[in-house]
Amino acid sequence: MPSKQSLLSLSLLFFLHPTTGTPSDLRYVNPLIGSTAGGNVFAGASLPYGLAKPVADVDGQNTGGFSTDGSNVTGFSSLHDSGTGGNPSMGNFPLFPQHCPSDEINGCRFGKDARKKHYKPESVVAEPGYFGIELVDGIRAEMTASRRTAIYRFTFPPHEEKGEDPVISIDLTDLWESRQNASIEIDAEKGRVKGNGTFLPSFGAGSYQTYFCADFSGAGVKDGGIWVNDRAGSEPKELFVTRGFNNFYIQAGGWMSFLRPDDGTITARVGVSFISTEQACSNAESEVSDPISGFEKSQEQAKQAWSQKLSPIKITPGGVSDDMLGAFWSGVYRTMLSPQDMTGENPLWESDEPYFDSFYCLWDAFRAQHPFLTIIDPHQQSRMVRSLLDTYRHEGWLPDCRMSLCKGWTQGGSNADVVIADAYVKNLTGINWELAYKAMVNDAENEPLEWSYEGRGGLQSWKKLNYIPYLDFDWMGFGTNSRSISRTVEYAYNDYCLGVVGEGIGEDGYTTYLSRSGNWRNLFREDQPSFLENGTNTGFTGFFQPRYLNGTWGFQDPIACSALASWCSLTSNPSETFESSVWEYLFYVPHDLSSLIDLVGGTDSFVNRLDYFHTSGLADIGNEPVFLTVYEYHYAGRPALSTKRAHSYIPRTFNATTNGLPGNDDSGAMGSFLAWSMMGLFPNPGQSVYLISPPFFEAVEVTHPETGKTATIRNVNFDPDYKRVYVQSAKLNGMPYKRNWVGHEFFTQGWTLELTLGEVEGEWGTKRGICHLV
CATH class of the missing domain: 3.30.2080.10 (GH92 mannosidase domain)
Incomplete structure (x- = not known):
């Protein structure tokens, strides 16, 4: 003070x-920063924490939908995540504008590979709340967003250049073609298309169902219908499609053709929902009453919202x-x-608490993103913590990763514990700390049957041996039996965070967790050297190493899983460290770095190790454990x-x-x-x-x-x-x-x-x- x-x-x-x-x-x-070379950012239009996220989808680096890699545009969809790796996330129900040669509907191309078009690189404009792009055939697409509504403006070339009338198709798919089933209904008289589909999450278990309601304005509707496997017809007006025989992926969707307006512009308002098509329509109607005039209004509101947040x-x-x-x-x-504010869009349980989705994943975000929101947007960070606790209340576990209403794969420890502790020590308000402590204790004491997507595994060994063993005998629960080193050091810090909250709110037993927070020491092997792949000794001794149930040492090369060696993840080359090396995890003792410094020989030795780590190529600045x-x-x-x-x-x-x-x-x-x-x-x-x-x-x-x-x-x-x-x-x-x-x-x-x-x-x-x- x-x-x-x-x-x-x-x-x-x-x-x-x-x-x-x-x-x-x-x-x-500039939303295009990181839109190529693996940054995988979402480059389209969105409100802060908004659900509706329209952008052009491409067939190249499409994890975030769009990339400046010069690939082909395959559609324009309204749901995306940002910056994720692995499988592309969402990208459901893409629209695609085109002309049909000779105004023959079967002259159009409906399937993703058949319809795709290159875009003009110089045409791309990305700003907060706006995205615009022009295809090589001269059709320009612009989009903006409200909370749960995307608005698109498709401007077709002058009639004398293209004699055919415009067609816009809707594809019952997502970015990585995970659709299990879907349905669509076309009302050509009203210019409305409704539909839904069941899809798989990109990094998790289960499935999710999402809904859309698209209204077209600015042009008279000529006709509409459905298409299946690149053939189309005006009848019927409804369609239900499954995954297909022997998992063969059936491409299918709907279409509408229009009388070309004088200015060539057709507006599409797309409401989205995870509840129902009726709610998708209601979202759109309440947020954007007039789609044509609502474009500029929504764009301006998005700018104002972003300006206020910054x-x-x-x-x-x-x-x-x-x-x-x-x-x-x-x-x-x-x-x-x-994460995206989906309050009111959660079909899994009824609650008055906020619901946020796309914690993708807390293993990445707890280190810097959530602490950052704590200083610039503490109200929303508090609501996110409340959402995590409400998920625990209704599903029994705090999530470590969650997207599309599904449980995401756990990468390390129970790192919602760190997010909660950070909120506690920084005095965020509106949080039930007794409930928070109960949820954290649940992570530390109870092992779920499936700890691959919730809680922690190996808790018997954790409590008895004070480390996670290599090749653990864990009959109480099941998960990827790997990452014994990285799980040990993360569990240690998770327990430290639990002890801090417990002590702060006056709970008995918090000393147990503060004691467990020292378990990282039990995997430190003081005589373990480290060599480069060419046999050169790095000159440093003393690293974490895997340990068997009987206490004897296993071995993992300290440089394995580093930028100098092979990649290690949950399914690709699973190892005793996750996505980083023993070298990197040696430095993950955030609550007791002074003791770590002593353990490796003092300040000079510690500094020399850090220097070597960052200058030798061992450090991967593109992955969060390095931060x-x-x-x-x-x-x-x-x-x-x-x-x-x-x-x-x-x-x-x-x-x-x-x-x-x-x-x-x-x-x-x-x-x-x-x-x-x-x-x-x-x-x-x-x-x-x-x-x-x-x-x-x-x-x-x-x-x-x-x-x-x-x-x-x-x-x-x-x-x-x-x-x-x-x-x-x-x-x-x-x-x-x-x-x-x-x-x-x-x-x-x-x-x-x-x-x-x-x-x-x-x-x-x-x-x-x-x-x-x-």
Whole structure:
């Protein structure tokens, strides 16, 4: 808490050094950043946390729907996730505009491969709330979105260039053709098409059903009907289709033909729902009463919504390039595309609590995205935590991953526990903490039958042996019997988070979980060396290793599953670490890094390991477990090296180009890492800790949306060429400050941090123990 004297100093500081932050101008947001080279971002139109997400779908890198890889457009659909890997997610019921030669409906092409068209790369326009593109045949598609309604404008070339009248088809499919069954109904007189389908989630178990209601305006309807396997007819007007004989995928859907309007533009309003077609129609009618005039109105409302969400942050650039500003603001923007607010659209249970979907996945998002939302949108972050707890209340388990109403595969621990603990230590309001603690205890104490998509596995061994064994004998539940190292270190931190919440709310037994949080030590083998594939000794000894039930050691090469070796996931080369190496997981002891530093030989040895990890090619900056390692130099009293490491990745691998992300954005995880790094504070989630590193701008202000207080981080001697990036001294609220971290009260109480910069590493924040936080 600042003293009266420091508050007076703060007032004088504002008087002497006023900050004129630029507004969070949407012109800097570029949704196409990361739209190729594996970034897999959603580049289309959406409201913050919106369900309706229209964009062009392509046959190339289509995980997010659209990619700037020059591939073919296969349709325009209204449901998407952002930044995911693996199978494409959703992309249900794509529309496709075309002309039929000689106005013969069977001259059209309906199947995905038959109808696809290249797009003109220079025609692509992507802005918050708007996406536009032109196909090589001259048809232009524009789209915007309300909460649960997508609006499309298809403009066909002048009649003299194309003598045929326009046709728009609807395909009963999704991006990865997972449809199990579907139905469609065409009402040509009303210009309305309704339908639904059952599909598979892209990274989970079960199936989901979704519904649409499409209304066409701006042109007279000539006719309508159905199509099956690229043949079409005006009768019948309804169709039900299954997966097909022997799983042969039947392509099918509906179509409408139109009298070409004078301006060539036909508008399609598509309501979506997970409840019913009637609710899909109701969503569309209530949100966009007039589809034609509603396009510009919805587009403007989307801009205003995004502007409001970005408004807590103000930047004083200090000469930084527009590209750097674009990378930053676009990263902030992507943190609020998902998860999606589906309150009122959950058919699985009735509740007055919020329901969010597309936690895809918490293993990725807990590290930076959810802590970021905690400072810029705490109300929605609180509602997300309540949604997680409501899922526990009705399904028995906190999700670690969830999409399309389905349980997603668990990648590591029960990391909803970390999200809840982070909310607790940062005093988010409106959350039932007794229920939260009960849900977390359930993760720690009870093993589900199917722990591949909920809870934790191996709990008998966890409690008895204090580690997850290699080739565990686990007869109580079933899952992918791998990842014994990564599960051990994640379970340890999950239990630490449980202990923190338990202690905070006065629950007995919390010490059990704080004790279990030290289980990571039981897999540390102090004599384990590490060699490169060519046999070169890395020079470091002491790594985590797998252990059998009887306590003897197994072996996993410390460089396996790294960027220098083969990829390891749940199904591709499953290993004892998940998507990262033993090298990387060695650094995942976020609650007791001081003990880890001692275990590996002290600060110099720890720093040398971090340097080797980040410079040898072992580190994969495109995957989330690496995030905290960039800033762990702070714990060794070398914060300048964290700054150096952040600048080695930004803007080299994080920048404003279409390939400006080093890996999947993972629902905003990469965007939040970039935003935190450029703002000059980095979280250790589950703890009230932000590690200080100079912002990439002259100054950053964050106004807390609930307290109204403005936190400021200001660089003195700022250099936009980034030659002076090392902190020489710091002041907090005008008083000298020697710690290299601040707590969450920095944001809620609106403190000011002033960093004086130089070209070489200074003494600030270098005392051992200055970041010993537990």
